[in-house]
Each structure stands twice: as C-alpha cells, then as structure tokens.
Amino acid sequence: MAVTVYGVCAVTFMMAMYALESRSRHFVAAFALGCALSSSYGFLAGTWPFGVVEGIWTLVALRRYLRSAA
Numbered sequence: 001m002a003v004t005v006y007g008v009c010a011v012t013f014m015m016a017m018y019a020l021e022s023r024s025r026h027f028v029a030a031f032a033l034g035c036a037l038s039s040s041y042g043f044l045a046g047t048w049p050f051g052v053v054e055g056i057w058t059l060v061a062l063r064r065y066l067r068s069a070a
Contacts, residue, residue: 003044010037025068032061 014034020027035058042051 007041010041014038028065
C-alpha cells in the first residue's frame with residue numbers, strides 16, 4: 001500500500017510540474033525531480049520498463065533545464 005501511495009504522489013507531482021514548466025525554468029528542474037521520483041516508483045513496484053522510461057525522461061528534462069540557463 002505504501003508503494004502505491006508513493007507512486008500516486010510522485011506521478012501527481014510530476015504531472016503538476018509538467019503543467020507549470022512554461023512559467024519558469026525552475027519548474028523544468030522540478031519536473032526532472034518528479035520524473036526521477038516516478039522512475040524510482042517504477043522500480044519499487046516491479047515495473048522496470050516504466051522505471052527505465054521515466055529515468056530517460058529525467059535525463060531529457062535535466063538537459064532542457066541546463067540548456068535554459070545558457
């Protein structure tokens with residue numbers, strides 16, 4: 001049950017930060033964090049394909065965040 005609650009919170013946070021990305025580059029960083037949290041949930045829940053895909057999205061979002069500073 002705790003893993004499910006963690007997953008709901010992680011995915012909800014990730015989606016909220018995605019919706020707010022256009023407001024500030026800090027929300028892009030927060031989205032990356034949400035992706036990392038969702039990735040960890042995927043591995044905890046035993047759904048490793050979800051964990052891998054969210055891990056890739058984490059890297060994509062981090063790259064966008066770093067590029068927005070330049």
